[in-house]
Amino acid sequence: MSPGHSVIAKAISDENLITRILNGETHLYEQVMRKYNSQMYRISMSIVNDNKEAEDVMQTAYINAYRQLPNFKFQSSFNTWLTRILINESLLRKKRKIKLEKVLTESMHQHSTHQTTPLDALMNKELKQILEQAVLTLPEKYRMVFIMREVQGMSTNETMEVLELGESNVKIRLARAKEMLREELNNYWQPKEIFEFNLVRCDVIVNYVMVELGISN
Structure with a gap:
């Protein structure tokens, strides 16, 4: 995350950011994502245990959160609200993955051998x-x-x-x-080195979500 982004994210409170986004400054959603990317990635990784899957979960969670912003009433912290959306999506992905793995395991049981890559x-x-x-x-x-x-x-x-x-x-x-x-x-x-989320990966998530939501950043 660049120093400029960090300063902006810290200078504007979540409540102020969300209020301004809802009032039309949609480009500020980028600041929300850059502020929470590392936290979101680490929490998702702790559940899905897959790098690509965690990034997909983050993108979906950010898109869902943006679309639900009008329903956010500040009755809890935005951090908590956003993290719950992420966790729900992570658990859903994990459940699907386990179900798929179970089907594959059962179908290949007679031929399964572990091969070390x-x-x-x-x-x-x-x-x-x-x-x-x-x-x-x-x-x-x-x-x-x-x-x-x-x-x-x-x-x-x-x-x-x-x-x-x-x-x-x-x-x-x-x-x-x-x-x-x-x-x-x-x-x-x-x-801090565990599940490190660097600037390049941060940019990928941010750019994907902004394009998907049709927001100019």
Whole structure:
């Protein structure tokens, strides 16, 4: 999102924006979309779990919201109202997808075999390397307990016997190992990087909706 768009979106309240749009300044709907695109994308992705589907959901939700704007009475926040429209559309798409997948699964049940794509293999390999590297950062006494209990599936009693440790010691070391792993893995990502929605994708959504609604932006 460009700095100019961000300033405008923050400077004008939702109520002011919607009122002006309803009074004929329809081009301002672009500001509404740019303000909420990242939020809408992340919420939709959390439901449909598909990049293209999430963008389709957003477009439909924006179009439906625009057409329903005259019925918006400001009894709740616009953010809440818009998000509900998005969630309803996301759940509807997910329901359709599940139904379709069920039909396909049932029809192909006798011939179904999971084949890993090159991309799946690459992602699995990279994730495996990240996890292995994180485990290697653990101090040996914690790493040994973690490998025995979580990787090898050894029982607490077996781990106690091998390492000559008491039960409480094994449990404490395992808990500490998990805590340290979480801290280490946190270094590989930032919350804002999850389902990131950049300017180019923002423009695609905005332009599609504006054209579909016949609004000049």
